[in-house]
Amino acid sequence: xxxxxxxxxxxxxxxxxFYSAFRSLPSPRRQAVYVIYAFCRMIDxxxxxxxxxxxxxxxxxxQFDRYEQAGGHFIWPALRWLFQTFPALxxxxxxxxxxxxxxxxxxxxxxxxxxxxxYCYLVAGTVGEMLLPVLHDNPDEKVTExxxxxxxxxxxxxxxxxxxxxxRRGRRYIPKEWMDRAGYCEGRLDSGxxxxxxxxxxxxxxxxxxxxxxxxxxxxxxxxxxxxCCIEIAARYYEAILDEVKENxxxxxxxxxxxxxxxxxxLASAIRxxxxxLAPAPEETAVS
Numbered sequence: 090x091x092x093x094x095x096x097x098x099x100x101x102x103x104x105x106x107f108y109s110a111f112r113s114l115p116s117p118r119r120q121a122v123y124v125i126y127a128f129c130r131m132i133d134x135x136x137x138x139x140x141x142x143x144x145x146x147x148x149x150x151x152q153f154d155r156y157e158q159a160g161g162h163f164i165w166p167a168l169r170w171l172f173q174t175f176p177a178l179x180x181x182x183x184x185x186x187x188x189x190x191x192x193x194x195x196x197x198x199x200x201x202x203x204x205x206x207x208y209c210y211l212v213a214g215t216v217g218e219m220l221l222p223v224l225h226d227n228p229d230e231k232v233t234e235x236x237x238x239x240x241x242x243x244x245x246x247x248x249x250x251x252x253x254x255x256x257r258r259g260r261r262y263i264p265k266e267w268m269d270r271a272g273y274c275e276g277r278l279d280s281g282x283x284x285x286x287x288x289x290x291x292x293x294x295x296x297x298x299x300x301x302x303x304x305x306x307x308x309x310x311x312x313x314x315x316x317x318c319c320i321e322i323a324a325r326y327y328e329a330i331l332d333e334v335k336e337n338x339x340x341x342x343x344x345x346x347x348x349x350x351x352x353x354x355x356l357a358s359a360i361r362x363x364x365x366x367l368a369p370a371p372e373e374t375a376v377s
Contacts, residue, residue, distance in 0.1 A: 090170060092163040093120045096127035103130050109353070110323035114224075114315055117174050121223040124167045129186060129216060131164060136190045137258075146194075150187055153180070175222050182218035185211050198261040205248075205264050210237065213244035217305075224316040232308045239305025239320070243327045245298040249291060250330055253281060253342035267293060281342035291339050295331050302328050318364035325356045 100108045100123050111122045135146040143162060144152065152159040156172075159165040172178060189211025199205045217236035221228045228236070248255075248262045255262060256278060268274065271290035302324055309317040326348055333346035 090166070092167040093123065093170065095163040096120070096123040096167050099123070099127040099130055106326050106348070106353075107323060109357075110326060111319045114319050118223055118316065121171055121175055122220065124164075124171045125216070125219045125223070128164055128168060128183065129219075132187055132190050136193050146187060146191060150184075153183060153187075177222040178219065182215040186215045186219075189213075189215065193260070197259055199264045201266050202264050205262060206241070208262070209241040209244040213240035213247075214238070216240045224320065225312050228311075232311055235305050235307045237305075238301050239324060242298050242301035242305050242324070245294055245301065246327050246330050249294050249298070249334055250341060250346050252278075254345075256281075256342075263290065263294070283339050283342070288339050291334065291341070295334075298331060299328065314364050318360060321364075322357050322360050325360060326353060329353075329356060 097108075097120070104126065107122075107126060111119060113119075114122060131142065131144065132146065132149060134142045135144055135149055139145065152165065153168075156165055156168050172180075189208060192208055192211065196204075196208075199208070214237035217238075217240035218233070221233055221236045225232060225236075252263065261275075261278065263278075265275075268278070268290060271286050271293065273284075273286040273290050277284070277287065306321060306324055309321060312320065329348045329352060330346050333348055334341060337344045337346055
């Protein structure tokens with residue numbers, strides 16, 4: 090189907106990290122991941138890149154309400170295929186994803202970790218909920234909780250990596266209570282100052298993310314082997330961004346932490362051998 094090829098083109102362009110991690114999935118799981126990514130990308134772009142988005146967030150929701158009849162964009166036949174192919178997948182996580190992205194229009198700074206945790210669930214934990222019926226044949230409550238946790242871990246990495254970019258957009262995701270605990274003030278954040286207190290602050294998020302990654306990878310043995318392999322590759326790619334932040338001297342204001350192809354190849358090779366005995370082709374680990 091042409092609409093599925095267009096979804097694949099979106100993930101290949103928008104996130105080579107996820108594309109390279111999931112491209113070895115068998116069909117139709119692979120195409121389903123591409124469709125989920127494409128729609129989530131459209132939701133995100135409606136908020137962060139509205140001038141380039143074909144829909145506003147409100148229009149996306151209206152169209153999604155009646156996706157069975159919606160037209161005018163390849164995402165709608167792709168979603169029809171997705172829900173028909175994976176009937177266990179519900180619409181609720183997609184609505185919660187849109188709720189989370191709406192938050193970015195309404196809330197520009199966070200005071201408590203409790204608030205941030207809720208946000209991480211809405212914008213990233215929901216992606217875990219979307220992917221579970223695609224990647225797992227019969228996810229139970231524990232597997233579902235782990236999938237949500239993995240999504241939230243990845244969102245913490247996004248927050249750490251994008252501190253400077255988000256600040257330039259007028260947003261602060263790092264909770265004020267954690268800044269106070271580390272002894273880092275708002276003025277230093279505005280000035281992009283990297284000092285001992287900032288290192289303590291980012292270190293706290295580093296530990297949180299790694300703990301959530303560990304919890305998120307629990308239960309992989311219950312997945313089909315191909316799914317488990319791809320999930321762990323994606324998780325390790327993302328976790329490695331934290332190492333890049335450290336290697337950049339915690340400069341998340343002027344540098345973007347990117348995991349290079351060589352490091353991705355090393356990570357993917359070890360994981361691929363673990364699950365299949367086969368190493369990935371070098372082109373699967375292109376730099377994103």
